[in-house]
Amino acid sequence: MVETTRTAAVSPDLLLMLLADARLPTSGHTQSGGLEPALLGGLPEDGVVDYARTRLATVVRVDAGTAVVARGLALAGRRTDAVEVAWAARTPSPALRDASRDLGRALRRLALRVWPDAPALAELRLVRTPCRPRVVGLLGASLGLSPEQMARLVAYDDAQSVLAASLKLVPGDPAEATAALVALARDVEAVVTAVADLTDPSDVPATSAPLTEAWAQAHATAPRRLFRA
Template identity: 50%
Template structure:
């Protein structure tokens, strides 16, 4: 990973990520034994995390024209903005749980706030805001993956680095949450992060090559979706999702 990707993956990044457990708290409250969280992390790394990574990569691809000289990008830029709607719809169709969709869009607020602070003149972020603030077809909030795609443009992240960033971030969030909910040897749990990243590595090249919303993976995790829905109605929780 580049230094930029490492910074974006840092748990101390002020985006509100500390309020999300990457599915761990819902799973534990749903009856999953703490010893099996490694399996959960491995499963998510090759299913839902790939959906997130693919979404971020396609969003990045669509927003790249806004970071190039106007003379070479003007025509492609407008079609790219309209393409974000298709990306958002594709992501939503692959994320059936309303609770998880809402959690992702809330988390995206933190990323957008940080991005505006870092790059107030960013054409890519301005395009993103312009599209979603218009409320086109009822979509007034992008998901986290789309915002990460925009930030990747500003940071100059390659598609491969972006994929690895998303996979790592999901796994690291799960590990951090587990240590708060069911304390155990941090070294052991850190190893689970590496296992999750290794499990997804064979998919990195394919995900990094995506350019169309229809090609975003549709791998799902139905049990995680069910746990998330039940968790959303709980009044005894430390994490949003």
């Protein structure tokens, strides 16, 4: 059996890179950041970058704020149930809540396998279907990541998921997708600025994107699709 990772000996920067790696076995390849339903719903093919930017200004702030607050609660020795309730109230679409909890379940499994003794992860043994940002926040508390790193991780992951999915849905040059991700750096940092100081579940932003929610709901019953959401 592989020896369990000892987080105290691992640089937080390295751990951040690990969690941001698209090859992490957390079922991320099944998600398009809502791009597939958006394209099916009428988003023009040349609107992918604008779509990613809109997500960063809306639904991603909800997830990033949730992760930041969950981290703070865990470090204070408090459970994070209340922040998940706040997240769910700000994520009206059942399809998007289900997709996030699928990803959260996969990340939960990975977290408990790699860092089974981390105190901040103990509640995950009792919560089997947490939303993904809740698990990200608990990992941040366990691994010594800052609120800024938490928010940046959530924002980067969403943008790279959208742009990676675009290469399957709207075939193009991977170099262009990478350039687009770099071009979104300022928008990613805007997310960090907006949520890094949040401390209470009631502080989580309520920046919704109704059309994204509607596209996701329609996509949930689509008979043919590459991605779940």
